[in-house]
Amino acid sequence: MNIEHLKLFVRVAATHNISLAGQELGLSPAVASAHINKLEDNLGVRLVHRTTRKVSLTEEGESFLPHAVEVLCSVEAARGAVGAGDSIPTGTLRIAAPASFGRMHITPALKGFLQQYPQLKADFRYSDAIIDLVEGGFDVAIRDAQLKDSTLVARKLAPDKRIICAAPSYLAEFGEPKTPQDLVNHQCINLMGIETWSFDTPQGMVSIKTSGSFRTDNGDAVRDATIDGLGISLNSTWNAYQALASGELVQVLTDFSLISETAIWAVYPSSRLIAPKVRAFIDYFHAYYGQPPYWDK
Template sequence: MAFDPDHALFVAILDNGSIAATARAWGISPAMVSKRLARLEARLGVRLIERTTRRLHPTPVGAQLHAELTQLLAALTEAEARVTGAAATPAGPLRIAAPTSFARLHIAPHLGDFLRAYPAIALELTLSDGYVDLAAQRIDCAIRITADPPAGYIARRLAGNRRVVCAGPAYLAAHGTPATPAALAGHRLLAADGQLPWTLLRPGKRALVEGISHVRTDSSEIVRELVLAGVGVALRSLWDVGTALADGRLIRLLPEWEGARDLAIHALHAAQPRPAVTAFVDSLADRFSPPPWEALDTGHG
């Protein structure tokens, strides 16, 4: 596929979010932007962008083309920098998607240092506990807690995701302390939709904890607040409750047992990321080596 300026213009339209913004950035009229987009669609024989009165959305084919062209543009920029000897300075827009709680606790506190180190980066942070389509939503890097990173992206492992069973002191005073995984069946379990049953492991043994959440919610953050309020027992990531375990607001139960360790925290990005993406992922890798929440594990009930 031959590369022409209309390819770069198409990428810019989706990156900027509108034809008007792209016209201003490129110093041409909105009518010319629309004309060149229509010319590219006609040449390819496919519709690339759905136009509505409020915003633009890439079609599935358009999202795929945008992702591939973005990688090509990044590769061209890097090639020119190598030829000219120019340093690849992290700059430009940087769109990050991350889980809500993890971003609040372990990304947001460090963004000030990151932006002071790279003042030419324009950061946009999208928080969601659901699946984010990187190509369709024009995300440069996504932080995901998963056992199976999707194909088509580089997945850099940032840290493990240890999960422990815990409850508040007031709950345990009222309902007793379970001594075995089987005893959890008699307690008020707390989990977001889709997070039960729990698989607990210890060396050489496995236990399945089944049940229904005492409070139904689709929010993992609500589960955290419920267990802190003494409502029940939860299986929580150590990065989420490590501080509460350390200061006594929560008590770790069944200390020899943990949730399955198949989940890990990954940074997902294109195969040839821009310098801004690399700088962001490197900054997280430095922060999480070793993971600060691991030092908060009291390891006792």
């Protein structure tokens, strides 16, 4: 089975376009189509549905995709192992990451990372949606969450400490909550899906269903609205640390820690071997963030 054909198939699955996938790999549309045909002939099954507008995977193609990704990861890692593991990461590294975290804590470090590994190219997708690594053809994803998918291998890059914040102007007008229960009398700015805030108290866990006049699906918007005095919010320190340092935000309810099992994770598809470019990325950013991470110092 031709490895280049597998690479093309994985990119076709991600782009839903044979010509575009071929262009990414330096192939003409005719050659790319021929390669997919050869792969299908070799396997004896049809892998893709072709239409004039788009390409989609057949049921057999969907079943074959994770195995193709696994083979490519193993081949790249095996090549890297030759020479006692002193391989130089090469190729294109495809990464998915949350938009806010990526803008604040990945993009500023990319120059140093790519200077250290000049034979690498970085292809990023910044989105707050959970991206399917295999279907999207990504090598690694950054997740700011509690991990649930056991089919992925994960390495913790940094803790995700979460705190309750408010602007001094809001506290001057409406007062400061002294207990979690006081939040029911305040305007709370919510990130969609995190309306219930759970606290560790002397009486055990206390969960407060918060509400207010504004909620959003974007963490930057939560922080900025809090700075503007619109209400009290739950924020990750990696997102709010600059506003805390400048005094635009202050932490409240400091005697009551939030209960959260989230962290900043690097996840990649399960494989016995990790590709050198993936290992280079994970090791670099783990060291770059530090323990504790720079935003918590």
